[in-house]
Amino acid sequence: MAGEKEIIIRTEGLTKKYGEKTAVDHLNLSIFQGEIFGLLGPNGAGKTTITLMLTGLTEPTEGVAYIGGKDCTRDTMEVKKTVGYMPDNVGFYPDMSGRANLRFTAALNGLDKKMAEERIEELLYRVGLAEAGDQKVGTYSRGMRQRLGVADVLMKDPKVIIMDEPTLGIDPEGMRELMLLIRELAQKEKRTILISSHQLYQVQQICDRVGLFVDGRLVACGTIEDLAEQTREDSRCLTEVCVEPADARFMEILRGLDGVYSVGREGRRYMVGFGSDISNKVAEAILHEGYTLISIRPCGNDLDEIYRRYFEKAGHDDGSSGRKVKRFISRNR
Amino acid sequence: MEAAVEKLKDLFPVTARSGGKKEKNIGLWALYQKEMADHIHSKRFLLILGLVVVTSFASLYGALDSISSAAEGTDFLFLKLFTTSGNSIPSFVSFIAMLGPFVGLVLGFDAINSERNGGTLNRLLSQPIYRDSVINGKFLAGAVIIFTMVFAMGGIFSAVGLLTIGIPPEAEEVGRIIVFLLFTGVYMCFWLGLSILFSVLCRHSATSALAVIACWLFFTIFISLLAGILAAALFPVEGWEGLFNVMSNYKCELYLNRLSPYYLYGEAVTTILNPGVRSIGLVTTAQLEGAVAGYLPFGQSLLLVWPHLTGMCAMTLATFVLSYLKFVRQEIRSS
Known part of the structure; x- marks a missing residue:
């Protein structure tokens, strides 16, 4: 090209x-x-x-x-x-x-x-x-x-x-x-x-x-697609889910799903990491359990995510710049 | 002759080619015009112009007041207008010597650093102009403004003086006045160069203005004190050795004083406007013996102050060259 x-x-x-x-x-x-x-x-x-x-x-x-x-x-x-x-x-x-x-x-x-x-x-x-x-x-x-x-x-x-x-x-x-x-x-x-x-x-x-x-x-x-491709680890994906009401039980439900290996929570937002795309499964689970789905958004293809992943990978050998970049990304979110 | 030129062209092929079509320096002209417009419209300049006008007329008023007593037995009455001081008002010449530095200061103290701080400098330099055009344009515009102002002031002053005393100046007097105005222009240009130098060196315009004022104070007041102290320390005039040192002491003090453009200007202008001044520096009685009292012709006065003019031009150039070099080598990004 x-x-x-x-x-x-x-x-x-x-x-x-x-x-x-x-x-x-x-x-x-x-x-x-x-x-x-x-x-x-x-x-x-x-x-x-x-x-x-x-x-x-x-x-x-x-x-x-x-x-x-x-x-x-x-x-x-x-x-x-x-x-x-x-x-x-x-x-x-x-x-x-x-x-x-x-x-x-x-x-x-x-x-x-x-x-x-x-x-x-x-x-x-x-x-x-x-x-x-x-x-x-x-x-x-x-x-x-x-x-x-x-x-x-x-x-x-x-x-x-x-x-x-x-x-x-x-x-x-x-x-x-x-x-x-x-x-x-x-x-x-x-x-x-x-x-x-x-x-x-x-x-x-x-x-x-x-x-x-x-x-x-x-x-x-x-x-941007190239960079996303370059930095994606083991075809893992990350999805951000927002539901109503946001409670601790929902985390358990997410953890229970097939293929999910990590769940994090920041207020109403849940970060779900999984191997293959299971957005549908997550959505189904939400409806089934009586939660209201507010948003579901795949992360990873936008630049700050790429940035972060890049420096998670490369940042180990140079601690100072890694920290700097993390701070920088968190400011920009 | 032509063959020689051709031969030279063969030696420097690049210069020969570019010399053929002379490129107009667009950037310099654009900048010069903009700077001129800026100066003319700026309140600062109008303020200092007003100050100069007011003081000139005050000194003219003072001179007219006391000229009748000063004029007795003089031939060069018209020149007296410039050098005579009133009861409490200094003469035109001493006013200009004091105010000249301020004109230079006002025109130049923020020439470069205001552009830098305003973020216009890198925008300016990213246009297709040479980097030195910026500083050249600024100096050129300032110098043209100064000379225009000085000659206009001189003209108005002479005209009003002529109307009041009613005695037309002779050709020699006109010549002396023109040389005096030329000196004044060069003197102010020195201060312009100095303030541009500080505007390149200092990041803030307030700092550069203060630095120029400090220089002005030093050159007008302190250098004469310092010269006296130094001369006394090097060549003491007390005791019996004073007899031998008196000449060296005087010379030392004089030379130190002459480092100051203020002193240099004062000395030169006094000589040029007063044909009665026959020599500057030390004259022994032996040298004066048999001398016929009389006025110095214009040419001889000029010869007497020629070194002063050279010195002042050199000082002006030195300040400008320093600021030029500093500016061209400076990093655009000073932060």
């Missing part, structure tokens, strides 16, 4: 050290034309450093990175012409209006005036800031600034878009709109998008492929 598509971002042994600390450790990564790739990892995993190296804002200590065949360190100007970068906590000049900020970006990119104005109109409309375009950015809310950031990135009509934590601090509705917009950019306009995030849930909705990072190392890379 990989062979057919054109590789647009490629890194070879990319390494960055800040003094003693290695932020990124020999990263080899290939990203294909037109896909949405998610860089995932806890804070301090080196995601931002990777994005900075790809845009030529930081020099790697070792290794090379190419975007569209151009060296990101040596040919920075050419790379910056085709790559749009949205930093985390994207900032604008607060005393200038949104429109003026975009105009400045257009000027920096050497767009001609008429084209710039047209594009500003179009982009402001597209990110839903058409009415707020003439307000000063200082009055914008965080979500509005983030959307202006997207418009800003699109000003230069980039082939590749790199976004660092684009979902940070936006409300759920804003997040949904942003995700729709990002998906549209990739699918309709064939742009390649690289998103770094620690919010697993949002990212898994739109990413074609993801890479998991811990302490500067890429520990897993592939589609």
Whole structure:
């Protein structure tokens, strides 16, 4: 599958050290034309450093990175012409209006005036800031600034878009709109998008492929299904069941079922581990015993589950990072 | 000649090719325009401009008040406007020497660190511009603002002065005023460079502003005290050895003082605006013997302050180069 598509971002042994600390450790990564790739990892995993190296804002200590065949360190100007970068906590000049900020970006990119104005109109409309375009950015809310950031990135009509934590601090509705917009950019306009995030849930909705990072190392890379496959132990499954009333007897009933080898309880939620899929059997048992079934959900195919399982497997040799990741996942649940 | 050029081109093929089509530095111009607009619209700048205007007119008022007594027996009456102080109001020159650092401070103290803190720096640098365009554009815009302001102020000051005293300046006086304004511009540019340097070095704009103010205090007040103490320690003038040391002591103090741009500017401007100043530094009575009292021609005054101009330009460049190097090498991610 990989062979057919054109590789647009490629890194070879990319390494960055800040003094003693290695932020990124020999990263080899290939990203294909037109896909949405998610860089995932806890804070301090080196995601931002990777994005900075790809845009030529930081020099790697070792290794090379190419975007569209151009060296990101040596040919920075050419790379910056085709790559749009949205930093985390994207900032604008607060005393200038949104429109003026975009105009400045257009000027920096050497767009001609008429084209710039047209594009500003179009982009402001597209990110839903058409009415707020003439307000000063200082009055914008965080979500509005983030959307202006997207418009800003699109000003230069980039082939590749790199976004660092684009979902940070936006409300759920804003997040949904942003995700729709990002998906549209990739699918309709064939742009390649690289998103770094620690919010697993949002990212898994739109990413074609993801890479998991811990302490500067890429520990897993592939589609979410691939990763689920890779980390699934002995074809065990985990299902989350919610019933009414939730009591201790229900745990006994679950334990009594064929094929179930573990049952855990967190308030009203029961986590059931079993060898083969027995959702039907569980449902039958619930109804039979006079409980009301509220929800039954297979776990394991979403990203945080993959994450957790991955580090349960890999975390033993490196206790500190394992703990860190567990804490990180429990925060994100 | 042409053959030689061709030969040179053969030696450096890459430079020769790029030299053919000169690329316009789009980023620098865009940044320069934005910075200019920012400065002109900023309240801070309007405030300092207002301050400069008010003090200039105050000093003009003071000068007009006492010029009749100062003017007796002088030929260069117009220049007196700039150097004469009123009863309690300092002269235009000393006002500018005091306020100049503030103009530089206001224009530059948060040049880089506000961009960094506002999160605009990495967005800016991810656009297709060279990294040095940012700092070049900022310095250029600041310098242009400074020179425009200085020459406009000089023009207005002269015009009002001319209207009031009614004696037109001679060509030489105009020349001296222009050189004085040039000096003033360079002097303020030094402070601009220094504040940009601190804005690169310090993370918070308040810190960099304080650092520049500390430098200003040091250079205007403390360095002269320090120079006196050091000179006295190195070349004591008490006792019989004082007889031998008196010359070295004076020279030492003078040279230490000249490290300060404030002193340098003051000395240069006094010389250029006062044709009666015939030499700077130490003059022995033996040297003065047989000298005919008179004014120094414009060219000779200029020659006298040429080292000062060179020194001030060098200081300005040094601060700018330091900030340039630091900025270009700095990691974008400072956190």
